[in-house]
Amino acid sequence: MEIKSVKIGKVKTKNNLFLAPLAGYSDAALRIICRDYGAGLAFTEMVSCKGLKYGNEKTSDILFTYPEEDIKAVQIFGNDPLIMGEIASSSYLEKFDIIDINMGCPVPKIYNNGEGSALLNDLSLASKIISEVKKSGKAVSVKFRIGLTEGNFVTKEFAKMCEDSGADMITIHGRVKTAIYSGPCNYDEIRKAKESVKIPVIGNGGIFSLKDADEMVANTGVDGVMIARGAMNNPMIFAEILKTPNAIPIKEEMLKHLKLLEDRYGEERTAIIFRKQMAFYLKGYKDSKKLKEKVFSAKRSSEIKEVILSL
Ligand SMILES: Cc1cc2nc3c(=O)[nH]c(=O)nc-3n(C[C@H](O)[C@H](O)[C@H](O)COP(=O)(O)O)c2cc1C
Structure with missing residues (x-):
């Protein structure tokens, strides 16, 4: 794949290889390790806007960052546009350059609460959330799945809605909610969405090697890739894709x-x-x-x- 910078609103990344938000894993320490291996951007795990609003301490611990993180990217989740907008503009997220909104989480506790992938069902609510978060003036991205169930895809429509609502980038996980994290990625769906918007599109799902990254880009035309389990298993994957000689042991x-x-x-x-x-x-x-x-x-x-x- 071609290594290039991605422009997310006013933010420019050094390359197009991103560490995914990973609950319980993508803390500040793992983000530093992945950056050492060349990741161009690394997201915090998802943080609850309601948790922040009601002062849950564990939630604010997720927001810890190191000064070396030159571009700071946080992922938030929720379903109340006003609370999400309020948190996006609050002191909690002041230091972050990019706010990513989770619209893909399949976990029952989140989904049944009308958050994460439940928003794939409700374009109008999803749109309100994006426009409220966008009022923060920060770069805003959305991470979502191709649909809830196999065959009932929303990818292109959802991608367009994100762009029209003010998102500066989208990341598409090429699986439906019911697939959770297994099975192949649907490249066709990602490609159709990529072709229908002007904002950068990042492909996610099933990238465990340079070959997988090449395949994702070749089949979809995405502007970059986001890696989750592949980086959790092996943070060196970024150096492998970048073909960095002498990467740190x-x-x-x-x-x-x-x-x-x-x-x-x-x-x-x-x-x-x-x-x-x-x-x-x-x-x-x-x-x-x-x-x-x-x-x-x-x-x-x-x-x-x-x-x-x-x-
Ligand atoms: C342990 C674990 C935690 C995750 N936490 C989040 C999260 O906080 N936010 C999110 O958007 N996705 C989360 N995901 C999904 C990943 O970001 C990614 O979309 C998914 O794993 C597919 O990518 P992969 O095939 O490279 O693993 C999580 C996945 C795993 C396995």
């Missing part, structure tokens, strides 16, 4: 990842927080089962550090 970045968390949370909490990410990092290593057991029984992050040093 993954072991060094694992240690950096651990240290970033230790500095924020201390040794004991880090041991718990870092476990699930380590399980991904250890995939493919010899004796990975044993190593994972060690990591999962660690009480302090120093024990995880020993595992990393032994790799």
Whole structure:
């Protein structure tokens, strides 16, 4: 795929390889690691506008960023245009350059609340949300799926609605809600939407290698790609796609990842927080089962550090 900058409203990214919002994973530390490997943009996990409005502390913890994050991108979710607009213009999101709106989450708790992918059903509400968030004056993007169920696609119509409502970029996850995260991506749907709007379109879904990224772009014409599980498993994927020679060895970045968390949370909490990410990092290593057991029984992050040093 061609590596190029993407213009999202007034914001220009250094390239078109993005780390997806990942609940429980795309925290500030993983975002730094992915940037070290060249990601042009990295989103926070989704944050609830109602959670922020009603002062939930865990929710505001998601908004932590490092100064090295030169372009800061947050993802929000909700279904009340006025609350979402209010949060977009509030001090909570002041430091962010880009606000992405989640219109694709399939999780029942979110969907049944009329949030995330439920908005695929209600173009008029989705449009009101985008225009209210846009009043913040920030660059606004929307991440959505191609539809709720197979065959009942809304992609092109939804893409046009996003553009007409003021979105500066859209990201299309090429699967329907009921597919959750499995099965192939529907390139045709992404391509039709891409051809019908002028704003940048990013393709998402099933990118685990350079070949997958090339295939997404060749089949859809999208302006860039967004990677979720492929980056969670292997943040080096960005360097692979960029064909960066001498990318930092993954072991060094694992240690950096651990240290970033230790500095924020201390040794004991880090041991718990870092476990699930380590399980991904250890995939493919010899004796990975044993190593994972060690990591999962660690009480302090120093024990995880020993595992990393032994790799
Ligand atoms: C653990 C996990 C957490 C996710 N959290 C979010 C989220 O907070 N916001 C969002 O828009 N999508 C979320 N997604 C969906 C991903 O961003 C992405 O759209 C999906 O995984 C497809 O991309 P992939 O095939 O590269 O994994 C999540 C996916 C996973 C597996």
